[in-house]
Amino acid sequence: MEEKFYEILENILEVKVDKNSNLSKENCPTWTSLTHIDIIMSLEEEFELKFNTEDLKELNSQQALIKKIKSLKDI
Structure with missing residues (x-):
């Protein structure tokens, strides 16, 4: 699961x-508002989950994303 997660972020x-890596919107120049949407949509599709609208602002780092995915997928 994590391997696919890292692959999506890399792409x-x-x-x-x-x-x-500890990537976030603050320290990664290519993590823009548009790529953020792409990341969210790609992760939702790959892992067959749906992030809450309220969560989207908080999901602005590699660690926050993987933690949330694991909590939603019970991994």
Whole structure:
């Protein structure tokens, strides 16, 4: 699951991503509002889940995203 997560981020953000990357909107220049939408949509499709609208503002880092996915998928 995590491997696919990192692959999605790498493809969208065009940077190398692993569990130690600690990427966020604040420290990754390619993480824009448009790529954020692309990340959210791609993750929802890949992992067959739906993020709440209220969560979207909070899901602005690699760690926040993976934590939320794990909580929704009970991994």
